[in-house]
Amino acid sequence: xxxxxxxxxxxxxxxxxxxxxxxxxxxxxxxxxxxxxxxxxxxxxxxxxxxxxxxxxxxxxxxxxxxxxxxxxxxxxxxxxxxxxxxxxxxxxxxxxxxxxxxxxxxxxxxxxxxxxxxxxxxxxxxxxxxxxxxx
Numbered sequence: 001x002x003x004x005x006x007x008x009x010x011x012x013x014x015x016x017x018x019x020x021x022x023x024x025x026x027x028x029x030x031x032x033x034x035x036x037x038x039x040x041x042x043x044x045x046x047x048x049x050x051x052x053x054x055x056x057x058x059x060x061x062x063x064x065x066x067x068x069x070x071x072x073x074x075x076x077x078x079x080x081x082x083x084x085x086x087x088x089x090x091x092x093x094x095x096x097x098x099x100x101x102x103x104x105x106x107x108x109x110x111x112x113x114x115x116x117x118x119x120x121x122x123x124x125x126x127x128x129x130x131x132x133x134x135x136x
Contacts, residue, residue: 034136037068052135056123060115067118069136080114082107082121102128 038045043065047057056062070076075087084103091099102125109120126133 030136033069033072036072037065040068041065048135051122051126052133054126054130054133056119056126063111063113063115063119066122067115070118076114076118078114080108080111080117082117098129098132102132 034048037043038048041061041064043059043061047059047062048065050057051062067076067080070082070087071078073087073090074083075090076082082103084107087103088096088100091103105128106121106124108117109124111117111120122135
């Protein structure tokens with residue numbers, strides 16, 4: 001998953017300016033990542049859509065959806081510790097100047113479970129720059 005977003009990974013996730021259009025290939029990968037993690041966690045589409053607007057549901061399924069995305073991208077370990085440099089590496093180069101400081105500042109927001117750590121970390125990303133937050 002340490003492949004660049006544009007190359008073929010479906011790694012859209014963290015702090016990206018809203019992408020007005022993405023390639024068909026990338027959209028397929030994003031959809032696959034999304035569908036895999038929704039299937040594994042059973043979270044609702046509503047919870048995902050609400051998070052895009054800053055309303056992060058305090059729901060274990062949604063928290064684990066965020067964890068799943070990050071695991072699929074090899075950006076977090078099974079204990080919920082974010083690999084900051086790996087996370088930055090999956091961001092397209094043109095967005096790294098915007099994303100890297102946010103990702104480094106948020107680092108790992110530690111929760112009581114790995115899923116809660118992913119959730120808290122995503123909340124941090126959003127709170128640092130709501131206009132640049134993107135979630136699949």
